[in-house]
Amino acid sequence: MEQNKRKKHLFAFLTLCVAALTVTTSCESEYTTVYNDIPGDTLYVSGDAYIKSFTVQEFEDQQPMQAAIVNDTIKVLWVSYYEMPENITPSITLADHASISPNPGTPVPFKTGQKYTVTSQAGTTRQYTLQVDFRQPQPKTFTAITKGNLGQWHNLTIGKYNNLDNVWFNLEQTRVYLVSAADQTTEYDCEIVYFGTGMGSGSPFRDAGIYFYFPTDVPEGKYDVRIKNGEYILRASNEQYWFETEITESEETAISSFINNLTVASGDTFSIRGTNLDDVDSVSVAIGNTGARYPLEIVTRTPYVATFKVPAGTPAAEYTRLFFVDGAEEKMIAFKLTVTE
Incomplete structure (x- = not known):
């Protein structure tokens, strides 16, 4: 995938930059060794209290990210190809005989301001x-959506179909919305039901991308x-489609493609989403077209939303048609509904 190639190149570039920055600053962090004179003997104790390296790797397919140690600051460059973790457990290399708190094996909040204290063998300290x-x-x-219906379901997948790429898979930092062409100001939110790297074959969210409903109001x-x-x-990649959706x-009765393979017990209820669901007299299920x-x-x-009850006594089966x-x-x-006893 083209996005994965760019990730590797960007990570390699950031690693080189950080490595260069670390080389230029780490020498300034050393403390002079302390010599403790003890009657009858001289004990040489290291007074070095500094971090040699600080590495973050929170995902298996993520290349290790080397932080830059700049004076008393540990700088970590984080790119949006990976969801930012709440906590990290970094790998830390210290000056000989030094210790650090919190311990490198202890998860710490991954946010600016987190403190580390390095203590030398001689007891001198330095805070990062x-x-x-x-x-x-x-x-x-992305490729333009030229038309749609109130309450209708849409998706913009990553790659060749919709051209959407380089997105940050963070639902809290993502919003899909409409802007009215009438005043080019009024906004209406769309409901996002899935935003991620894809759930594979058999799922309505098979491919990586963003899946959402148009508003109904x-x-x-x-x-x-x-x-x-x-x-x-x-926005749409071609400006001629701006404000043209x-x-x-x-006017057509349809069921959302985001809903499939429901299971319900005889006598219980289930709900579906779609369009024009209130313009029918009756609804029934069957196995195949002629069952x-x-x-x-x-x-x-x-x-846009309908709730049905499976009457008690309905045979347990895997129904495939509504x-x-x-x-x-x-x-x-075509709709898969499994009824159990």
Whole structure:
């Protein structure tokens, strides 16, 4: 994956920079050796209290990150290819015979201001302060979404399909939203349901990317789709599509592709999301297109969310079709629902 190549190059570059910086500063950190005269003998005790190296590696596929020791500061450059951990357990090399607190094997908060105290064999001390320098490469923009429906589900995957790349996989620092074309100011949030590196085959979130729902409470019209990721705001890669995403009310009954393979006991309820779910008279399940149909009880519904009850006595089975009937019209949707006793 192109993003992985860039990660390796960036990590190599940062390592070289940090190594050079460390070489230029570590010599200034040494203390003069202390000589303690004891009657009848002379004991030579080291007074060196400094850190030689400070290395962070919190993920198996992460290259070790060498911190720069600058005077009394431990500088760690952290890039957004990896989620920033709450705590770290660094590998620390000290001057001979020195000790450090907290102990290198003790997890410490990964935030600027964390203190370390190095004590020499002679008892002299030196305090260091951790400084976290966060670096976020600029993400790539994405292929435009030209149209959609209220409450509809969309995804922007990483790589060749949508061109989105270099994103920081941090949900708390990410927002998908619409900006109204009418005034180019009013914003509406989209609901993110998954944002990550992908969950593999069989999952509705198979590929790496961001999966979200359009809001249901916005006026029909044109909008600009945007993603705020860390310090960057992403828009469609082609400016001609800015404020050209047409969002309307759907006239078609559909079920969100983010929902699949539900399991429910006979007599219990389950909920689905979709569009136009309130415009049907009855709903039933079946195995395949021609299998026997078993009705579901409609408990509650809106155009976008519906809750159904599996009536007691419905045979336990793995059903693969939902049938929505509206008068003479019928809509069949592939949907996996496992009913247990």
